[in-house]
Amino acid sequence: MPPDNMAVRIEGSAIAAAVRAETRDAVQKWVRAGHRAPSLAVIIVGDNPASVSYVRSKVSASASAGIESKTLNKPESTREEIILQLVNTLNRSDNWDGILVQLPLPGHMHAARVLGALNPNKDVDGLHVINAGRLATGAPRLIPCTPAAIMELLHRTGIRIAGRHAVIVGRSNLVGKPLAHLLLIANATVTVCHSKTKDLAAVCRTADILVAAVGVPHLVTADMVKPGATVIDVGINRVGDSSKPRGYRLVGDVDYHAVEAVAGAITPVPGGVGPMTVAMLLRNTLLAAQLQ
Numbered sequence: 001m002p003p004d005n006m007a008v009r010i011e012g013s014a015i016a017a018a019v020r021a022e023t024r025d026a027v028q029k030w031v032r033a034g035h036r037a038p039s040l041a042v043i044i045v046g047d048n049p050a051s052v053s054y055v056r057s058k059v060s061a062s063a064s065a066g067i068e069s070k071t072l073n074k075p076e077s078t079r080e081e082i083i084l085q086l087v088n089t090l091n092r093s094d095n096w097d098g099i100l101v102q103l104p105l106p107g108h109m110h111a112a113r114v115l116g117a118l119n120p121n122k123d124v125d126g127l128h129v130i131n132a133g134r135l136a137t138g139a140p141r142l143i144p145c146t147p148a149a150i151m152e153l154l155h156r157t158g159i160r161i162a163g164r165h166a167v168i169v170g171r172s173n174l175v176g177k178p179l180a181h182l183l184l185i186a187n188a189t190v191t192v193c194h195s196k197t198k199d200l201a202a203v204c205r206t207a208d209i210l211v212a213a214v215g216v217p218h219l220v221t222a223d224m225v226k227p228g229a230t231v232i233d234v235g236i237n238r239v240g241d242s243s244k245p246r247g248y249r250l251v252g253d254v255d256y257h258a259v260e261a262v263a264g265a266i267t268p269v270p271g272g273v274g275p276m277t278v279a280m281l282l283r284n285t286l287l288a289a290q291l292q
């Protein structure tokens, strides 16, 4: 138990391990019922080190859940048309249930066009407009993995959502917007903040559930948190640190050590939302297999 005045640490890694084990069991059941193993094709364009590392964890987690996967690495200079052709081939193939296009794409590509080319029932990231629209109208099917991860962490930690005020900092299509819809479906009152929000600290202090998803190291400080609030940190920021073997360390969007003295519960970075996001991808891949 933490000391009385310290937040409960939401152990994303442990909860993710449980979800991965459940998914592995569900995959085995699916295969025993006579289906081939669910499969995931991951497209990565360029060699952004963070993206390469995320893709590696996705592929290795897939294998441990009994999901077949392949990574298609394309050089940074690849023309968008080539990626669209690749997506079309995977859409038509009976061998691949899930397709994931790792973001960000190089500047010369239009992410919306590439994501829009995906078969919505193979879109394991839930980023196609059809999947975004389904979620926005309260009928979700494949939902983005990070917001799904946050909801699962809240549910499995027993944090009440209905009737509470959730404040999301960040309005991305990947996290902020889909999370707002999921929290609304769960009957929270939702505020979405962004770079033009006036007096961000004052708005954050009204949150029962505060989610930081902007990619700014330690943006959320202790004075922005209501005592007892649940704080979810989506940021994974690389900060230069010559004392570390890789020359950097990972820090979140929340100043963890200051905020844990005020919050009621908090996710760490690393070991919070990140591992849970990968677990939700596995679950989405099984769902995509069932949808084919």
Ligand code: GUN
Binding pocket: 100, 101, 102, 103, 104, 125, 145, 146, 174, 277
């Ligand atoms: N880049 C950072 N996070 C994500 C994610 O969840 N999905 C994809 N496709 N790209 C990302």
